[in-house]
Amino acid sequence: MQYSKNLGVHLKRIFEEKFTKTPQFVFSPGRINLIGEHTDYNDGFVMPAAIDKGIYIAFAKNENNRIRLFSYDFDETVEVELKKLEAVSTGWANYILGVVNEIQKIKPLSSGFDMVFGGDIPIGSGLSSSAALECGVGVALNNLFNVKLQKIQIARIGQAAEHNFVGVRCGIMDQFASIMGKKNHTIQLDCRSLEYEYFPSNFEEYQILLCNSKVKHSLAESSYNQRREECEKGVQILKEKYPLIESLRDVTLEMLDILRHRLSNTLYNRCSYIIEENQRVVEASKLLKQNKLKQLGALLFESHQGLSKKYEVSCEELDFLVDLVKNNSAVLGSRMMGGGFGGCTINLVERSAKENLVKELTREYDKKYNIALECYEVELENGTHLINHEFYGSI
Ligand code: ADP
Ligand code: MG
Numbered sequence: 001m002q003y004s005k006n007l008g009v010h011l012k013r014i015f016e017e018k019f020t021k022t023p024q025f026v027f028s029p030g031r032i033n034l035i036g037e038h039t040d041y042n043d044g045f046v047m048p049a050a051i052d053k054g055i056y057i058a059f060a061k062n063e064n065n066r067i068r069l070f071s072y073d074f075d076e077t078v079e080v081e082l083k084k085l086e087a088v089s090t091g092w093a094n095y096i097l098g099v100v101n102e103i104q105k106i107k108p109l110s111s112g113f114d115m116v117f118g119g120d121i122p123i124g125s126g127l128s129s130s131a132a133l134e135c136g137v138g139v140a141l142n143n144l145f146n147v148k149l150q151k152i153q154i155a156r157i158g159q160a161a162e163h164n165f166v167g168v169r170c171g172i173m174d175q176f177a178s179i180m181g182k183k184n185h186t187i188q189l190d191c192r193s194l195e196y197e198y199f200p201s202n203f204e205e206y207q208i209l210l211c212n213s214k215v216k217h218s219l220a221e222s223s224y225n226q227r228r229e230e231c232e233k234g235v236q237i238l239k240e241k242y243p244l245i246e247s248l249r250d251v252t253l254e255m256l257d258i259l260r261h262r263l264s265n266t267l268y269n270r271c272s273y274i275i276e277e278n279q280r281v282v283e284a285s286k287l288l289k290q291n292k293l294k295q296l297g298a299l300l301f302e303s304h305q306g307l308s309k310k311y312e313v314s315c316e317e318l319d320f321l322v323d324l325v326k327n328n329s330a331v332l333g334s335r336m337m338g339g340g341f342g343g344c345t346i347n348l349v350e351r352s353a354k355e356n357l358v359k360e361l362t363r364e365y366d367k368k369y370n371i372a373l374e375c376y377e378v379e380l381e382n383g384t385h386l387i388n389h390e391f392y393g394s395i
Contacts, residue, residue, distance in 0.1 A: 027056055043247040048174075053120050208379075296333065
């Protein structure tokens with residue numbers, strides 16, 4: 001992949017000025033999710049992939065039993081004593097300290113360490129900059145202190161850090177995708193068993209284009225929790241007739257229809273969306289295998305329709321962006337990605353038409369909302385990994 005050399009140059013210089021030694025580097029990617037939205041907490045399937053944008057961390061041990069952190073993007077320093085590890089008031093630092101806290105439960109660190117980090121991934125836009133940071137720190141410390149963690153353990157450590165130090169009860173998908181990513185592949189992940197399978201996803205004349213709506217509606221958090229509760233409520237009612245089910249993952253549309261009279265319209269819509277979206281993920285992986293990208297694209301549009309009309313987690317701006325490309329023959333599919341109420345859309349678009357498309361979307365979006373749309377081309381990349389000496393040696 002093309003590493004962000006400029007960023008590397010800055011991080012290396014800052015590290016050397018601050019700590020007068022040469023660091024090691026790790027790159028940790030953000031992720032996309034091709035299809036399978038809101039299915040993770042219903043024990044269902046998702047289809048994420050790591051991307052070529054993420055977090056770069058320069059790191060080394062130190063001799064003074066302190067953790068010294070510098071965020072290049074926020075231009076902030078945090079220092080804590082290794083022996084007095086606790087959450088701090090500086091938000092970003094907790095993603096790192098949380099990982100240290102989880103690793104220490106397995107093996108106490110033998111010394112302090114220094115880190116300087118920054119990213120080329122938009123923060124808080126649904127590309128999982130937070131998981132990228134956690135996994136990057138996990139791999140860095142695993143290497144530095146020879147902790148011998150497996151990749152999946154590091155993913156779980158990242159998730160636990162977010163639960164325990166940041167206070168966000170996230171699923172495992174983001175960390176899993178960031179660390180397990182494989183170049184030109186998506187990962188079909190079963191969120192119940194964590195079984196996974198890689199699917200070749202070299203889209204050839206097509207590519208993935210993300211469009212950042214740059215909005216974040218205040219509904220995002222409360223509605224996320226509300227949707228989780230609605231799914232649980234649906235399962236509770238369904239359990240009366242089908243006591244063996246544990247989650248919507250175990251329910252078919254036929255089973256749901258038999259109990260339709262027991263569910264409000266809203267609850268019926270929420271449940272049927274999840275059941276259909278799970279089916280779409282299974283279907284998507286088959287289509288990918290057969291390289292049937294047109295049909296795959298159609299599934300993305302269907303997914304968006306469900307998210308918008310049945311699950312009701314889209315918003316005007318995201319609907320607008322998807323509607324704009326619906327009848328464009330250069331766009332195979334488009335949908336909102338992530339929790340909803342803002343963030344990015346993911347689009348499968350013809351490479352040769354990309355430039356014009358970006359221009360058109362940017363113009364129309366600006367005209368309608370007076371917001372400068374940001375578009376990112378992404379390639380599917382390997383998961384979190386150390387960058388060898390040639391990278392930081394030559395910058
Ligand atoms: P997302 O994971 O979708 O990007 P989150 O809200 O989950 O959004 O995580 C964003 C938070 O992660 C930021 O507020 C910050 O605390 C931390 N973070 C992510 N990227 C960086 C970065 N480049 N520098 C510093 N902190 C970062
Ligand atoms: Mg996040």
